[in-house]
Amino acid sequence: MARYLLALLLAAASTHATAQAAAPALIAEIAARSEMQRNLEELCDDIGPRMTGTPGLQRAQEWAMRKLASYGAVNVHLEAYELGRPWQRGRAHARLLNANSLPLNVMQKAWTKGTRGAIRADVALLNVKTLADFNAALPRLKGKIVLAESSPREAPTQALRDAGVAAVLQVSGKEDGLQDMWGGPGQRYDSNAGIITREHANLLKRLLARGITPRLELALDGGFAAKSVQAHNVVADFPGSEPGGEMVILGAHLDSWDLSSGATDNGAGVVTMLEVMRAMRATGLQPKRTLRVVLFSGEEQGLLGSKAYVAAHRDELARIQAVLVQDAGSGRILAFPDMQEEAWYGPMSAALAPTKALGEIDLHYAKGLGSDHETFYKQGIPAFTPLQESRNYRTHTQHSQVDTIDHIDHADLQQAAQVTAILAWGLLDGERLPHID
Numbered sequence: 238m239a240r241y242l243l244a245l246l247l248a249a250a251s252t253h254a255t256a257q258a259a260a261p262a263l264i265a266e267i268a269a270r271s272e273m274q275r276n277l278e279e280l281c282d283d284i285g286p287r288m289t290g291t292p293g294l295q296r297a298q299e300w301a302m303r304k305l306a307s308y309g310a311v312n313v314h315l316e317a318y319e320l321g322r323p324w325q326r327g328r329a330h331a332r333l334l335n336a337n338s339l340p341l342n343v344m345q346k347a348w349t350k351g352t353r354g355a356i357r358a359d360v361a362l363l364n365v366k367t368l369a370d371f372n373a374a375l376p377r378l379k380g381k382i383v384l385a386e387s388s389p390r391e392a393p394t395q396a397l398r399d400a401g402v403a404a405v406l407q408v409s410g411k412e413d414g415l416q417d418m419w420g421g422p423g424q425r426y427d428s429n430a431g432i433i434t435r436e437h438a439n440l441l442k443r444l445l446a447r448g449i450t451p452r453l454e455l456a457l458d459g460g461f462a463a464k465s466v467q468a469h470n471v472v473a474d475f476p477g478s479e480p481g482g483e484m485v486i487l488g489a490h491l492d493s494w495d496l497s498s499g500a501t502d503n504g505a506g507v508v509t510m511l512e513v514m515r516a517m518r519a520t521g522l523q524p525k526r527t528l529r530v531v532l533f534s535g536e537e538q539g540l541l542g543s544k545a546y547v548a549a550h551r552d553e554l555a556r557i558q559a560v561l562v563q564d565a566g567s568g569r570i571l572a573f574p575d576m577q578e579e580a581w582y583g584p585m586s587a588a589l590a591p592t593k594a595l596g597e598i599d600l601h602y603a604k605g606l607g608s609d610h611e612t613f614y615k616q617g618i619p620a621f622t623p624l625q626e627s628r629n630y631r632t633h634t635q636h637s638q639v640d641t642i643d644h645i646d647h648a649d650l651q652q653a654a655q656v657t658a659i660l661a662w663g664l665l666d667g668e669r670l671p672h673i674d
């Protein structure tokens with residue numbers, strides 16, 4: 238018994254020693270030889286927008302696979318899933334035909350059919366809270382360009398189209414003339430929809446409030462390609478030493494919206510995960526479990542890539558130790574939500590402990606959802622995403638026309654990669670996290 242205990246203690250001590258040695262090595266490697274800034278420039282300034290289903294994303298995937306292979310990853314490959322007919326942006330034009338005659342900042346909402354040429358119509362405001370009010374409002378919207386300030390969640394997708402509206406303008410969630418792109422195959426308004434900046438929506442509302450009906454010329458010439466295509470995820474491994482095939486997945490989404498170069502959403506997450514793979518190989522560490530990097534696509538259209546991944550890998554989901562996804566901008570990592578699972582708290586705390594040198598990174602009692610880790614979490618798999626310093630991510634850069642490298646601080650990126658590398662190492666080598674039923 239005593240000998241058994243001693244063996245256990247020695248094993249614990251040696252694991253502890255490895256973990257203690259790994260953190261400084263990873264911190265030093267990333268501090269000395271980070272390729273994140275260069276990778277971000279190649280991804281954003283050379284390749285640029287990477288909307289799912291476009292050649293830009295394909296170029297980015299080829300680029301990412303070359304990088305992963307050059308960092309020593311193996312099994313580097315693409316995994317395909319059906320996207321349907323890809324959406325292509327076209328010309329968007331909007332202008333007031335009365336009042337001050339200003340051109341209006343309107344972009345076509347993605348995954349909508351568009352107007353096919355310019356239409357002219359009066360604006361009507363839709364600002365209702367209940368389904369009954371929504372239904373009551375429908376008759377007065379026929380033939381109008383509907384400024385959809387608010388309508389109930391359960392309002393049927395078909396209803397506005399059936400009511401014969403000319404077009405729908407949804408209002409950007411941001412200010413300062415910033416756009417806020419969204420849309421995907423499962424959305425509510427799928428025909429003739431644009432997104433108008435908040436300031437220009439306010440102009441239309443002020444006119445309406447004074448009894449002046451704005452009349453607009455509107456052209457939204459994007460639409461769907463004729464043929465369905467496949468979309469892809471990039472997958473790459475650093476094999477673990479232990480048989481049994483448990484793995485830690487590091488994820489980020491390589492797709493972006495197309496109004497800018499997707500630096501903070503999610504270029505930052507992509508270059509972080511590439512850097513963790515690079516540093517892990519460069520330091521010569523050998524984890525027990527396999528480190529797998531998955532760069533998803535279709536995240537912006539409704540987590541399509543991670544849903545496809547989980548569906549295609551059903552047989553090996555049980556072997557996933559944990560999933561870490563970074564997708565909240567480019568700010569430094571402040572904390573991780575513990576997903577309110579008591580059984581995950583201990584092993585996650587232990588894995589995070591060696592990050593002390595990089596700041597007090599806590600495990601918060603919270604749930605953080607909203608990106609590709611959510612797909613895994615819904616299967617009971619331990620899946621986490623960091624809380625990051627905001628750096629105006631949600632108010633400015635995310636999904637807007639200013640999602641550029643200018644808004645990224647390299648010291649923040651470096652800290653995020655160091656924290657992620659240390660946590661990943663802890664999860665690769667540490668105690669098993671249970672799945673939840």
Ligand SMILES: [Zn+2]
Pocket residue numbers: 490502503536564608
């Ligand atoms: Zn994102």
